[in-house]
Amino acid sequence: LRDRLKDPSLLREHCYIEGAWVGTPVHPVNNPATGAALAKVPQMTAADAAHAVEAAQRAFPAWAKFTAKQRSNILRKWFELIIANRDDLALILTSEQGKPLAEALGEVDIGGAYVEFFAEEARRVYGETIPAQRPDARLLAIKQPIGVCGAITPWNFPSSMITRKVSPALAAGCTVVLKPANETPLSALALAVLAEKAGAPKGVFNIITGDAPPIGKVLCEHPAVRFVGFTGSTEVGKILYRQASVGVKKLGLELGGNAPFVVFDDADIDAAVEGAMVSKYRNMGQTCVCANRLYAQDGIYDQFVEKLSKKVAAMKVGDGTEQGVTQGPLINMDAIDKVERHIANAVKGGAKIVIGGKRHALGGTFFEPTVLANVAPDALVSQEETFGPMAPVFRFKDEADVIAMCNNSPFGLASYFYSRDLGRVWRVAEALESGMVGVNTGLITTEVAPFGGVKESGLGREGSHHGIEEYVEIKYVMMAGI
Numbered sequence: 001l002r003d004r005l006k007d008p009s010l011l012r013e014h015c016y017i018e019g020a021w022v023g024t025p026v027h028p029v030n031n032p033a034t035g036a037a038l039a040k041v042p043q044m045t046a047a048d049a050a051h052a053v054e055a056a057q058r059a060f061p062a063w064a065k066f067t068a069k070q071r072s073n074i075l076r077k078w079f080e081l082i083i084a085n086r087d088d089l090a091l092i093l094t095s096e097q098g099k100p101l102a103e104a105l106g107e108v109d110i111g112g113a114y115v116e117f118f119a120e121e122a123r124r125v126y127g128e129t130i131p132a133q134r135p136d137a138r139l140l141a142i143k144q145p146i147g148v149c150g151a152i153t154p155w156n157f158p159s160s161m162i163t164r165k166v167s168p169a170l171a172a173g174c175t176v177v178l179k180p181a182n183e184t185p186l187s188a189l190a191l192a193v194l195a196e197k198a199g200a201p202k203g204v205f206n207i208i209t210g211d212a213p214p215i216g217k218v219l220c221e222h223p224a225v226r227f228v229g230f231t232g233s234t235e236v237g238k239i240l241y242r243q244a245s246v247g248v249k250k251l252g253l254e255l256g257g258n259a260p261f262v263v264f265d266d267a268d269i270d271a272a273v274e275g276a277m278v279s280k281y282r283n284m285g286q287t288c289v290c291a292n293r294l295y296a297q298d299g300i301y302d303q304f305v306e307k308l309s310k311k312v313a314a315m316k317v318g319d320g321t322e323q324g325v326t327q328g329p330l331i332n333m334d335a336i337d338k339v340e341r342h343i344a345n346a347v348k349g350g351a352k353i354v355i356g357g358k359r360h361a362l363g364g365t366f367f368e369p370t371v372l373a374n375v376a377p378d379a380l381v382s383q384e385e386t387f388g389p390m391a392p393v394f395r396f397k398d399e400a401d402v403i404a405m406c407n408n409s410p411f412g413l414a415s416y417f418y419s420r421d422l423g424r425v426w427r428v429a430e431a432l433e434s435g436m437v438g439v440n441t442g443l444i445t446t447e448v449a450p451f452g453g454v455k456e457s458g459l460g461r462e463g464s465h466h467g468i469e470e471y472v473e474i475k476y477v478m479m480a481g482i
């Protein structure tokens with residue numbers, strides 16, 4: 001990998017604490033497409049995590065005192081360096097994660113867009129003045145950075161999940177200790193190289209790699225940490241929620257979803273098929289906002305399944321760095337097992353495999369993009385997130401039925417539907433129990449909008465001006481005796 005980078009210094013095998021590259025590289029990072037070893041990273045301990053938190057604590061007072069414009073300028077520079085190095089960052093990303101290079105470039109761009117956006121927002125963290133309740137007093141609410149933040153990120157977006165947390169934190173005046181996913185630490189370390197070049201002072205942004213549970217415990221329980229931002233599974237999110245309760249830390253949680261994708265009879269079917277393709281098969285189905293359950297209405301059911309299957313049949317599976325590949329490998333064997341389990345369960349309940357349905361001839365963790373029809377309403381996939389390239393298409397009769405089915409889930413991250421009836425668009429958008437709704441689109445993520453879930457899908461929002469609010473505390477000041 002190093003030989004293929006324009007700037008080989010972006011490939012790092014050490015952790016980044018207080019401006020120094022530290023630790024002994026021992027934990028291998030492998031390419032999921034080939035199994036080849038890419039690099040090694042350190043296996044840090046709870047004591048190292050505490051050390052990193054204390055480094056962030058030392059850096060905090062000075063960073064919080066930077067003017068908003070000074071912080072903004074550093075973030076702006078970081079954004080420019082990310083874009084200038086996008087080819088290298090994308091190649092590192094695809095090599096460690098597997099997604100096609102075009103998607104990796106897209107991720108680097110949106111990851112950079114978060115940094116650009118929060119460089120701008122840094123200067124707009126306004127407070128309030130409040131009409132007082134007595135004549136001799138003046139009241140105001142000021143906003144101050146919350147303090148040291150922990151961040152724990154997943155492997156499915158190794159680059160953008162980092163900037164989406166770190167850039168609003170830094171913009172607000174907080175300092176950060178990040179633990180990236182063990183499968184994909186190299187993108188995170190490369191971003192730290194660029195943050196350092198952009199002028200982020202030492203200790204402001206720190207990265208540790210290693211065994212997640214002990215490090216996570218320190219990030220949740222160390223007295224200096226005031227906020228923990230996490231993207232990952234609901235199961236781990238609940239562990240962090242419990243741990244953070246001990247010290248009453250503020251949490252941001254972006255957890256699992258089980259997104260419904262509904263196509264009504266009145267929809268533009270070709271547009272719905274396009275939307276389903278991006279929503280379902282992006283990153284091989286491994287995103288928390290991927291369509292997990294597709295519901296097509298009686299009148300257009302057969303047409304939708306047929307058109308979708310045709311598109312799916314045309315996808316090219318392979319190593320993400322190869323030209324024309326649209327589906328890379330899944331992240332590991334567990335991911336394959338889960339897709340197989342969901343397919344077997346649906347087929348047992350009467351579903352028909354229209355296309356795909358099994359491991360790909362390429363072997364490894366490659367899986368055939370799959371479409372299932374006539375899936376029974378109670379199939380396992382209606383309740384669990386597949387996180388793989390499998391589209392189960394359920395049939396429904398009317399609007400009320402499908403809304404009930406969509407909402408019959410403990411999760412509520414994203415939902416999607418296609419309809420051209422304006423009244424229906426409003427009714428359904430309002431009725432769906434999810435933090436985000438895509439109407440006539442399968443792709444909703446943007447740095448300018450609030451990303452997040454309801455129910456067991458999480459707490460808080462990332463992106464938009466709401467995203468920076470997570471990283472500030474409101475302090476109310478009463479001045480009396482005036």
Ligand code: ADP
Nearest residue numbers: 152153154180181182212213216231232233236
């Ligand atoms: P996934 O199933 O997508 O891998 P996880 O929730 O297991 O999702 O992982 C998301 C992130 O959480 C990764 O960085 C992982 O290392 C980390 N993680 C896993 N278990 C724990 C834990 N007990 N405490 C803190 N972080 C954890």
